[in-house]
Amino acid sequence: MRASWIKALLTVLIVAFALLYLSSIKKEVHTHSERLQRAHYNDSIRGQGIVKRMEKMEADINRLPERKEEVKDKRKMVRKLYPNSDLFKKWGDDLSEEEQKEAEQLFQRYGYNAFLSDRLPLNREIPDTRPPRCAVKNYPKDLPTISVVLIYLDEALSVIKRAIRSIVDKTPARLLQEIILVDDHSSNEDLMEKLDEYISFIHEERPGLVKKVRHSEQLGLTQARLSGWKVAEGEVIAILDAHIEVHVQWAEPLLARIKEDRTVILTPVFDKVKYDDLTLSPYNTASHGFDWAMWCMYESFRPEWYALNDETQPGKSPSVMGILVADRKFFGEIGSLDGGMKIYGGENVELGIRVWLCGGSIEVVPCSKIAHIERAVKPYLPDLSVMMKRNALRVAEVWLDEYKYNVNIAWNLPLENHGIDIGDVSERKKLRERLNCKPFKWYLDNVYPMLDPLHGLLSYGAMINDLKPELCVDQGPMPGNTPILYGCHFYSPQNCFYLSDGQLYIGGIKSHKYNSNRCLVDPVSGLYPGLYDCKIAKQKDFHMLWDFKQGGPIQNRKTKRCLEIAQDEVGFYKLVVQQCTGQSWNIQNLIKDH
Numbered sequence: 001m002r003a004s005w006i007k008a009l010l011t012v013l014i015v016a017f018a019l020l021y022l023s024s025i026k027k028e029v030h031t032h033s034e035r036l037q038r039a040h041y042n043d044s045i046r047g048q049g050i051v052k053r054m055e056k057m058e059a060d061i062n063r064l065p066e067r068k069e070e071v072k073d074k075r076k077m078v079r080k081l082y083p084n085s086d087l088f089k090k091w092g093d094d095l096s097e098e099e100q101k102e103a104e105q106l107f108q109r110y111g112y113n114a115f116l117s118d119r120l121p122l123n124r125e126i127p128d129t130r131p132p133r134c135a136v137k138n139y140p141k142d143l144p145t146i147s148v149v150l151i152y153l154d155e156a157l158s159v160i161k162r163a164i165r166s167i168v169d170k171t172p173a174r175l176l177q178e179i180i181l182v183d184d185h186s187s188n189e190d191l192m193e194k195l196d197e198y199i200s201f202i203h204e205e206r207p208g209l210v211k212k213v214r215h216s217e218q219l220g221l222t223q224a225r226l227s228g229w230k231v232a233e234g235e236v237i238a239i240l241d242a243h244i245e246v247h248v249q250w251a252e253p254l255l256a257r258i259k260e261d262r263t264v265i266l267t268p269v270f271d272k273v274k275y276d277d278l279t280l281s282p283y284n285t286a287s288h289g290f291d292w293a294m295w296c297m298y299e300s301f302r303p304e305w306y307a308l309n310d311e312t313q314p315g316k317s318p319s320v321m322g323i324l325v326a327d328r329k330f331f332g333e334i335g336s337l338d339g340g341m342k343i344y345g346g347e348n349v350e351l352g353i354r355v356w357l358c359g360g361s362i363e364v365v366p367c368s369k370i371a372h373i374e375r376a377v378k379p380y381l382p383d384l385s386v387m388m389k390r391n392a393l394r395v396a397e398v399w400l401d402e403y404k405y406n407v408n409i410a411w412n413l414p415l416e417n418h419g420i421d422i423g424d425v426s427e428r429k430k431l432r433e434r435l436n437c438k439p440f441k442w443y444l445d446n447v448y449p450m451l452d453p454l455h456g457l458l459s460y461g462a463m464i465n466d467l468k469p470e471l472c473v474d475q476g477p478m479p480g481n482t483p484i485l486y487g488c489h490f491y492s493p494q495n496c497f498y499l500s501d502g503q504l505y506i507g508g509i510k511s512h513k514y515n516s517n518r519c520l521v522d523p524v525s526g527l528y529p530g531l532y533d534c535k536i537a538k539q540k541d542f543h544m545l546w547d548f549k550q551g552g553p554i555q556n557r558k559t560k561r562c563l564e565i566a567q568d569e570v571g572f573y574k575l576v577v578q579q580c581t582g583q584s585w586n587i588q589n590l591i592k593d594h
Contacts (some may be wrong), residue, residue, distance in 0.1 A: 010136040019031055043345045082202045082530055086376045087113060091277045106277060111375030112243070112275040114156035117554070122158070126371055128248055129282040131311040134367035135249075144235035144254040145177040147328070149228030152183060152242035157190040159243050159373070161198050164210065166245040168202065175251055175510070176209070177234035181242070183214040220343040221322075229328070231335060237328045237397065240370065244323075245273070247369035254325045254368050257314060263326040263360040265351070267320045268368035275376045285366040287317040289448065291511035292410035294392035296321050298383065299450070301364075314363040318448040319352025323370065334468075335431045340423040345384060346391030353399050356436040356447045389413075394422040398429055401440045403453050404536045410511065412461050412495055414589050452513045456500040459550065461588025462488055463496040465565045468573055475507030475518065482529045483507075483520065485565060485575050491587075498587060502545030502557060506531055519544045520563070522556040528561060529577045554585050 081100045082088050087107040088100070095103060103115035128135070148167055152160060160181070167179055181199075183191060199210045213227050223241045236258055238251075254266050267288065272281045289299035300313040334355060341347040352362050378384065389411050404468035408415050444451060465475040472494045474486035483506050488494065497505040497517075504520040519534040521542040530542070537544045543558040553562040562580035565573050 019312045055079060063170070070298045087276050091116075102550075107376070109183065109379060110154075110156050111377045111379050112156075112159075112373050113278055114158065116278055117158045117162070120158070120162070122162045123169060124162070124245075126245055126271075126280050127282075128369075130247065130249075130367055130369050131285075133310070133312045134253070137253070137312065137367060138555050139252040139256045140259065140467065143175055143252065144259060144327075145235045146171070146175055146238055146251055146255060146325075147177045147180060147228075147232035147234030149180045149225065149232065149237060149239045150242040150244075151181060151224040151228060151239070152181070152186065152191075153218065153224075154186045154188045154379070154475075155191070155242045157188070157194055157198075160191070160195065163240075163242050163244050163246075164198070164202060168206065168209070170246050170248050171251050173206070175255065176234070178208075179210045179211065180228045180231060181212045182228045182564075183212065184220065184224045185218040199233055220341070222337050222339060222341040222347045223346075226337055226339060229331065232328055235328060236325060237331060238323075238325045240323050241372065243273075243373040243375075245371040247271075250368050251369060253365050257363065257365060258325070258327050261361075261453055262330050264363050265320065265331070265355050265360060266314070266325045266363050266365050267317070267323055268325070268370045269298075269366055270321070270323070271366060271369055273371050273373040277534065278373070278418075280371050285311060285315065287315060287364060287510075288319045288321050288348075288352070288362075289317075290319055290349045290352075292406040292451075292454075293511075294346045294388065294395055294407065296348060312367050316363045317352070317362045317364045317448075318356070318451075320348050320362055322348045323372070324348075324351070325368075330360070334360055334435065335428075338398075338428055340394060340425065340428065341391050342423075343387040344378070344391075345388035346395050350395045350399065353395070353440070354432075354437070355422045355442060356443055357399065357440070358432070358435040392421060393418070393420055394425060398423060398425050398432065399440060403440055403444070406454055406511075409454055409457065409460055409497075409509070409589075412589070415591065447448070450512050450514060452511060454509065456553065458498050458500055458592050459587040460495065460497045462490050462494050463506075463585060463587050464488070466584045466586070467565055471508060471565070471573060473575060481530050481532060483529055483575055485573050496547075498548055502547065503534060503555060504546050504548070504554070505534070520546065522558055522559045522561055527576050527578065529575060548585065550590055551584055551586055553580055553583060555580060 079097060081097055082104050085104055085107070087104060091113070092100065092103060099115070103113065106114040109125065148171075150160065150163055163180060167176070181195075199212070202210055211231065213231060215224070215227065220327060228239060229237055236255055238254070250268060254268065257264060257266060270283050271287050272283060273279070274281060283298075286298040287301045288296060290296050296319065305313070305315040334359070337347055338350050341350070355362055392407050392411065393413075396407040400407065405415055408418060413420070444453070458515075465471070468485070470488060471485040472488040472490070475486050475493045475494055476482050476484040486494070492508040495508050497509050499505070505517040506520055507518055510517050516533045516535045518531050519537045521530045521532055521537050521544045523530045524543060534544070543556050545557045546554050546563070547557055548554045555561070556577070559577075560580075561577045562578055562583065563585070564578055564581060564583045566576045566578070568574055
């Protein structure tokens, strides 16, 4: 539409200038043509006729849409080199091939978008996501000082610099005692001289503010946190990851709460920084719980917090996710962190249980917000489960008393002789005795009543039919209600649990009272068994109780049909319920002979 209008206008101009030319107004025409030359056609030949120049302008305008299309085509020609990479699912459409290569290489190295981080301002603004009433709260002037510990291993330099910058900018100078960088033996050269240069730059503003501690070998998260705590001088210590940015007024609510009660250990509320585009996604305030495998999770607070009807108030929590703030001396008095923990996982749950049992408490503080990059993967430990399993067993041995078997079951390990070295726990047991800590049952009754111990379990683990020992019973596709046979891999979908009341769970076991397990049922009609929420199966009077002895058949108590395996018309083995033919089953771990 616009091009047609321009063409029409040009035609009128051409005619007008032709008439002026014929009327011998040479001087005016010459002046006007020079103006057109300067504006659009510096490369046109001096002395060319006005009509020809106007025709050239018209032709160029006609070609404009083609030029735009050419640009679009060129953009389309840029190949997407990593169509399956998590980094490029929602980000990076405008990158050249070379930029894609660099971005993907950095992503594989760090687990987040270091390419983009390097191009963002160090003092970038992030939205204030606190509950609105937090902004109008007043805090005492005479708050304790704080030492901030940032731990890292081969972190992107720009991420560490941004963390430092945010802490300096958003913590009152009178309160910020120091920033302690703990390097767990990084190999990244950027974290040597270049980081030192940035520290020197900070020291021009705040002399001596930043300290560095470097491990001579990789010791893991727990030891890095302990190293920072040991050199700290502030009255309060905040132990953070280095891939964070603090929000406005993050420190004051934490320091004010510790000023009220030095025995409380606090955690701020995290906001998620997405690993691909580094934008911030707010998290709601929540309690930090865990399951019997010692994996952390977000949960609702106890009802009494919601009864306050004030979302700015701290809420009691069974544990912490890892980032913590504590009175520095009390942290040492209660045993700091278990130095026997390795690399990653479980140390935060151990701290939560110990603090509650030994005279302190854990709280989440809604008015303190910290933005935290959630990695796509942890490059330093691709398989978290190896160390997590070992550390969880260590927690159980020291703190869980008669409930420690729940951890073995959650990890599908035998109750005895599991073969995993958990290290020497004698000093931690002496600490428990010295602090006169309560039994774990008190913790279950008073702190975490939603954590549900397993009762009446007779056997657990992979369930295998003697006819095909390479195949295991599996929960099958999810969502779905049909268990299947599948090649044994022994992970959660193949974990089965036989209880003394005759229920048979398939597909992992839940750790909390607010969840329900899934029970095997005989649907009566049809060839295939079903798998349903146990509470629903009981309400609907499904046939969910089975008789089973190790090495024998699995027979439904009501229908008298057996769970068996059978070949279909093409020779594949399937899980069926049918008239019993004498097939026998075994479940991997036996608690009690039955």
